[in-house]
Amino acid sequence: MTQEALQQIDALQTRYIAALDSKDMAAWLDTFASDGSYVCIANENEESGLPLALMMDDCHERLEDRVTYVTKVWAGTFEDYQTRHFVQRIACTPKGGDLYETVSNFTVFYTDSAGNTGTLVCGRYVDQIVLGSGGAKLKSRRAVMDTNVAPRYIVYPI
Amino acid sequence: MTQEALQQIDALQTRYIAALDSKDMAAWLDTFASDGSYVCIANENEESGLPLALMMDDCHERLEDRVTYVTKVWAGTFEDYQTRHFVQRIACTPKGGDLYETVSNFTVFYTDSAGNTGTLVCGRYVDQIVLGSGGAKLKSRRAVMDTNVAPRYIVYPI
Amino acid sequence: MTQEALQQIDALQTRYIAALDSKDMAAWLDTFASDGSYVCIANENEESGLPLALMMDDCHERLEDRVTYVTKVWAGTFEDYQTRHFVQRIACTPKGGDLYETVSNFTVFYTDSAGNTGTLVCGRYVDQIVLGSGGAKLKSRRAVMDTNVAPRYIVYPI
Numbered sequence: 049m050t051q052e053a054l055q056q057i058d059a060l061q062t063r064y065i066a067a068l069d070s071k072d073m074a075a076w077l078d079t080f081a082s083d084g085s086y087v088c089i090a091n092e093n094e095e096s097g098l099p100l101a102l103m104m105d106d107c108h109e110r111l112e113d114r115v116t117y118v119t120k121v122w123a124g125t126f127e128d129y130q131t132r133h134f135v136q137r138i139a140c141t142p143k144g145g146d147l148y149e150t151v152s153n154f155t156v157f158y159t160d161s162a163g164n165t166g167t168l169v170c171g172r173y174v175d176q177i178v179l180g181s182g183g184a185k186l187k188s189r190r191a192v193m194d195t196n197v198a199p200r201y202i203v204y205p206i
Numbered sequence: 207m208t209q210e211a212l213q214q215i216d217a218l219q220t221r222y223i224a225a226l227d228s229k230d231m232a233a234w235l236d237t238f239a240s241d242g243s244y245v246c247i248a249n250e251n252e253e254s255g256l257p258l259a260l261m262m263d264d265c266h267e268r269l270e271d272r273v274t275y276v277t278k279v280w281a282g283t284f285e286d287y288q289t290r291h292f293v294q295r296i297a298c299t300p301k302g303g304d305l306y307e308t309v310s311n312f313t314v315f316y317t318d319s320a321g322n323t324g325t326l327v328c329g330r331y332v333d334q335i336v337l338g339s340g341g342a343k344l345k346s347r348r349a350v351m352d353t354n355v356a357p358r359y360i361v362y363p364i
Numbered sequence: 365m366t367q368e369a370l371q372q373i374d375a376l377q378t379r380y381i382a383a384l385d386s387k388d389m390a391a392w393l394d395t396f397a398s399d400g401s402y403v404c405i406a407n408e409n410e411e412s413g414l415p416l417a418l419m420m421d422d423c424h425e426r427l428e429d430r431v432t433y434v435t436k437v438w439a440g441t442f443e444d445y446q447t448r449h450f451v452q453r454i455a456c457t458p459k460g461g462d463l464y465e466t467v468s469n470f471t472v473f474y475t476d477s478a479g480n481t482g483t484l485v486c487g488r489y490v491d492q493i494v495l496g497s498g499g500a501k502l503k504s505r506r507a508v509m510d511t512n513v514a515p516r517y518i519v520y521p522i
Contacts, residue, residue, distance in 0.1 A: 134450060153385065197478060322512075
């Protein structure tokens with residue numbers, strides 16, 4: 049694995065959390081490949097093999113739908129909050145060609161409208177990442193949350 | 207942008223948090239350029255364009271004053287606490303010559319004198335960083351806190 | 365200090381937290397050199413020069429014992445929890461030959477069996493790390509916790 053591949057992968061991780069922490073859902077969508085998918089699931093369900101997930105965007109159209117929901121359908125109907133993500137790469141395995149599988153720890157802090165900060169969720173990202181001329185993209189992201197009972201309801205992707 | 211420039215920038219970020227977490231205010235001051243400035247402000251005020259800040263050291267003399275306040279004037283008059291900083295670079299943009307603008311997520315944990323740990327604040331650093339023969343220095347740091355209501359009063363810079 | 369040395373050191377830090385967060389105690393043990401040792405101590409005791417530690421595995425046999433305790437002796441007798449570690453290197457000093465001394469900030473989050481997440485402890489790792497053909501290994505790790513009163517009892521190493 050080259051350093052350049054790792055740099056592209058880390059830059060993708062950075063773009064992802066920067067997009068969410070600035071509530072730029074178009075930039076979030078742009079971190080996914082055209083055949084990309086996103087699942088956000090509690091570890092309890094993941095380990096039991098139960099498919100019940102908090103979010104399951106299993107094709108690009110559903111990723112696009114999520115952007116529409118957050119920015120248009122739900123806008124103004126939920127109590128807003130500010131997220132702050134941290135991510136640390138734990139493993140990276142070449143899977144042949146331009147494909148890599150990575151695992152990263154994450155924590156998401158949140159600040160409510162009154163200005164109080166707490167831990168929203170923590171867990172691990174399990175990713176299939178594809179490198180390309182336009183930078184790395186997520187072919188598949190599973191956000192597996194240790195947390196099963198978040199201190200507030202979750203609107204934005206993790 | 208060269209890898210060497212990024213390494214200098216990341217080393218500066220590391221020196222900064224190492225200085226604060228070991229309460230070495232002289233080392234904190236040394237992370238700033240001779241024309242450096244520091245502002246610590248709540249995001250609520252930052253986004254509203256309100257200049258009200260928790261700390262506003264708009265010239266090097268005020269940075270020096272802050273060191274004096276923390277180490278001499280206030281010393282022994284406040285309930286002390288131990289910080290632990292984490293920082294993750296989100297963006298880095300060359301601004302010409304030796305100047306770079308970076309954005310980094312930060313979290314600061316604190317432990318009180320009874321030994322209990324909590325989250326003090328989280329947010330983002332928006333920095334103007336200048337490279338030089340003595341390593342990178344902060345020309346300007348804005349610590350923009352998501353947190354508006356910290357669980358205790360803040361004595362040390364963030 | 366070469367970039368390759370730093371990469372080996374960072375890879376060791378990653379293997380360490382990946383081992384603990386997946387409860388793989390054999391992999392945890394494998395991060396230590398054959399003459400490795402591990403101490404987990406509150407900063408209050410560390411700074412006072414008091415040797416009282418939460419864990420003191422001062423030889424490889426005691427490291428092996430800890431693995432046995434966690435995986436066999438204590439198994440099923442404690443309320444389990446899931447950890448999630450974050451680590452950030454603060455300093456790295458060559459000590460001659462293949463030996464390096466590093467300091468890193470750490471935070472450990474935990475999720476209880478009901479699915480609630482909180483901060484378990486934060487602090488700093490003070491390490492003696494030895495490079496070798498099989499990757500970097502811990503010759504000595506001191507996990508110095510800022511936290512003196514964790515929100516639950518600690519079973520797994522930090």
